Amino acid sequence: xxxxxxxxxxxxxRTGEKVFLECVQDMDHENMFWYRQDPGLGLRLIYFSYDVxxxxxxxxxxxxxxxxxxxxxxxxxxxxxxxxxxxxxxxASSYGLAGRGNTGELFFGEGSRLTVL
Amino acid sequence: AQTVTQSQPEMSVQEAxxxxxxxxxxxxxxxxxxxxxxxxxxRQMILVIRQEAYKQQNATENRFSVNFQKAAKSFSLKISxxxxxxxxxxxxxxxxxxxxxxNTPLVFGKGTRLSVxx
Numbered sequence: 001x002x003x004x005x006x007x008x009x010x011x012x013x014r015t016g017e018k019v020f021l022e023c024v025q026d027m028d029h030e031n032m033f034w035y036r037q038d039p040g041l042g043l044r045l046i047y048f049s050y051d052v053x054x055x056x057x058x059x060x061x062x063x064x065x066x067x068x069x070x071x072x073x074x075x076x077x078x079x080x081x082x083x084x085x086x087x088x089x090x091x092a093s094s095y096g097l098a099g100r101g102n103t104g105e106l107f108f109g110e111g112s113r114l115t116v117l
Numbered sequence: 118a119q120t121v122t123q124s125q126p127e128m129s130v131q132e133a134x135x136x137x138x139x140x141x142x143x144x145x146x147x148x149x150x151x152x153x154x155x156x157x158x159x160r161q162m163i164l165v166i167r168q169e170a171y172k173q174q175n176a177t178e179n180r181f182s183v184n185f186q187k188a189a190k191s192f193s194l195k196i197s198x199x200x201x202x203x204x205x206x207x208x209x210x211x212x213x214x215x216x217x218x219x220n221t222p223l224v225f226g227k228g229t230r231l232s233v234x235x
Contacts, residue, residue: 033222042228043208045224092162103150103167104223105167106164108163
């Protein structure tokens, strides 16, 4: 089974702290994504990566950065956490090119619920 | 840009009954995929069903089926014989299909919270 593991299920941070959210997948997927989930707003794409050291901005990248040094790991970084970044963060992965069986299916981690005080 | 609209924030259904969740989308693309994902309470999101736009036949997966109306840009999910374990958030999603790259992210709707009542 595909496994996407997010390092922390629950985090509480202070305003201004630097926050790292880690995500690891074990299926050799090319694509990895970070979404933010808020009630009434659904899932909004923060950043995604389709290869090592590659990154693309999603719909709401402000206040976030990402790092993908290895294929299996995709990190989301909040340089200076703010209260409006309190949210559920979902990592997902998928195959890349159509020829590699890319059906579009995303495989999700369990989520990281971040509270910024 | 593509948009996905789920007009029902919350729904409920009696156990063993049938329920239909609505989804509409807006796109100028001709090749794309549509998905329904399920997020049970405190559990991870999983794929329920997938539809390729070029296929006229509606996708089915056991008790789950879709009504795909391409011209109307509508993609509803029907759950038959509802079970307590179907209680979850359901998200409709769209993905543009690019044959040479396949790297387009999914666009999600805001979700429908479904409660199955015993």
